[in-house]
Amino acid sequence: MSLPDSLLVTLRSHFPEASLATGDAERLAYAYDNSRRNAKPDAVVFPTEHAQVEALVQACRAHQVSVIGRGRGTNTTGATVPVDGGVVVSFERMNRILRIDPDNRFAVVEPGVLNGDLQQALKPHGFFWPPDPSSAPWCSIGGNLACNSAGPRTVKYGSPRENTLGLRAVAGTGDGFRCGTYTSKGATGYDLTRLLIGSEGTLALITEATLKLTPKPTGLRTMRATYRDVGAAARAVARIMAQPVTPCALEFIDDVALKLARDYGGDVVPLAGAMLMVEVDGEPDTLAGAMEAVARAARGDGLEELRIAETVEETQALWSARKALSPAQRTISPNKINEDVVVPVSRLPELVDGIKQLSKKHDVLIVSFGHAGNGNLHVNLLPRDEAERERAHACLAEVFALVIALDGTLSGEHGIGLVKREFMPLALQPSTLQLMRNVKSAFDPDGILNPGKLLP
């Protein structure tokens, strides 16, 4: 497949010189994302203005050529892999922070702004934007919005859907439009803003976002609690979430993950049946009371050790186990399958137990950790060879079935992309999927935006 000459001529008129690439090297560089899936686009464009994106979609629609939006490709689901060829739109040069308005608690940004760069820019104003994926220094706001990417802070501050006021975008029809407001409240028509967030570039390409800012608390305190077993830790999570002080991080690490981290990170990592890392934030004079409320809830049957950091060094030491986890996993398996299922918090014990059984049944190493305050568990399957890799895939289907049986859902913050679309009918009724297809047609009647993603 390659692009028709007439389309290339049109594209060239809107994307001069290095803003359009068709060489093999560039096509290869934009063929993959963090999913390790791979498919070469026919061309890559680098817009710097909204009008270019409109022209692009209109031209591609006229030629029935696919258009795939791309932030920085840090997603793990293949959502930015151009499986059908077509044109990848990399927003990396559309990276201006257009406005920071602390009085009105919003910032207006282009989609290519990196999450970490935005946080730095907000710091002097005393604000932050809550979504905090672990890839924050390298991932773009546009990608965060496309995938509804979240992180540990979501338990207190919400995901991009709760932290975005309005958008500018280009639909699959080729029409540019604005939706949402510059205000923190609105009841003027349908909520297209939230509809676009998490739609993985299948409805429209976001060219500008008005983000809701939150005042940055000046204090933070960290606690680590270890438990006899995962059930005891999960019950502590439910107790913590049932009292009024919501922590700004409530992370869970299972026994397998702890052992792995200890093998890698040494005996600064505790051995236990499970571990919780908890952070509370707020104004300094409220922190002691808040931490005490959370610690009270964390205590209970099965608690082994509870430590509250008093210094920066102690805080770092407490986090060392969690930090050792990612490199430790890499030493085991280069082919980690990284899922991010969610269940209601009280079902966490059943989920963790069920996963242990599936790990045994399929003889696949699985470590579980993640954002327990949201019931969002990263279930990482770590196959060490090809045979185990095949078993891992069989195991995965049963993990999803278990999650659905526990009233959970397929993804908390990674999205669906390419790798989970076949499982969508597990999570959603046929009628719901049909309505989603209708919505897709309403925005993208010819199906040119990111085909082969999200919907089965």
Added chain:
Amino acid sequence: MSLPDSLLVTLRSHFPEASLATGDAERLAYAYDNSRRNAKPDAVVFPTEHAQVEALVQACRAHQVSVIGRGRGTNTTGATVPVDGGVVVSFERMNRILRIDPDNRFAVVEPGVLNGDLQQALKPHGFFWPPDPSSAPWCSIGGNLACNSAGPRTVKYGSPRENTLGLRAVAGTGDGFRCGTYTSKGATGYDLTRLLIGSEGTLALITEATLKLTPKPTGLRTMRATYRDVGAAARAVARIMAQPVTPCALEFIDDVALKLARDYGGDVVPLAGAMLMVEVDGEPDTLAGAMEAVARAARGDGLEELRIAETVEETQALWSARKALSPAQRTISPNKINEDVVVPVSRLPELVDGIKQLSKKHDVLIVSFGHAGNGNLHVNLLPRDEAERERAHACLAEVFALVIALDGTLSGEHGIGLVKREFMPLALQPSTLQLMRNVKSAFDPDGILNPGKLLP
């Protein structure tokens, strides 16, 4: 207009006895809402089960008859007036609280549950559902969701869109479906939940909602601050919103409203250029610090008096001015035009000044008050006779134009309904409106759900 016999026979089979009404008295009782608009439906049904709503929409679709969902008719926009005739679905008997799950911070309710009844049921569990329209004792959750109805607490806790996890509904196609999750986080496909919220029954009829619960803070403290003029008060609002302690209510009352309240309520109501009522909530040991932070921000040029209530009696006394406002307005005009425009917080001084000028220009009494922390102002035009009523309508168009010029929007919490749809093109581009129409067709291809509402 009356319903075809064959449709009536089908409806009767699904709605036995008193669950279907076609008598004049019942049709009249469901002809109006709080907008004072009026149009009789051909029939009223009272479902108690989801399956009945599916059967209803399928039957009405087959006969191309309109279906108008209705909570308790407390909305002010005519959103529930059956302008085209058809069948009104009153959800008042579908009013069970199906589940309260404090461990997972959600409640599952039928749409007819009253907001106030839900709050009472949640109290023993230590939780609340944040949306708090002033009609809370009499308005239904279904109506709150349909209109994205909010209230003073929204400034801290968000509107229904931020406080709903999932829905069950029946689309205009006649298909029942579920969307959203039982978890506090999700990235599994398009966000149909938020799309339905605020869609005023034009896309689907909600038959069940999974509501996100928030732990109820055990402490509350109230402050009243009066200012030399509205500009000084509005600047204080911006200062309060720019520091880390977000109040759970930040209400503004202008000089005209204060005078009106004092005429009615006596000298317990202060005379001033403007007044702010501020509340902070939290755990008791954090309240003093939080109130001090807010009071610090409230102080500044133009402050006249700042009082913090120390007792329940003092709190009630401080709120007396605000409470006197509604009855006071009724003594002036039975034909109040009650708008709820929103602007970014820092534009409030311009909005309030502009409204004063329009009040003079059109010679119409206007009082302004409302949820200043969200920039959400209730602009109440109080025409005293027919001539003034006509002038009020001319004035209203200019109020909306002013709001849009200040980067605001038509409605913060009342919605669009019948009365504001003609103004939608002021707020939204043609391309945005076209996408909304496409979305409408995606859910309701024959346009039978609540025709004549929301979209122009």
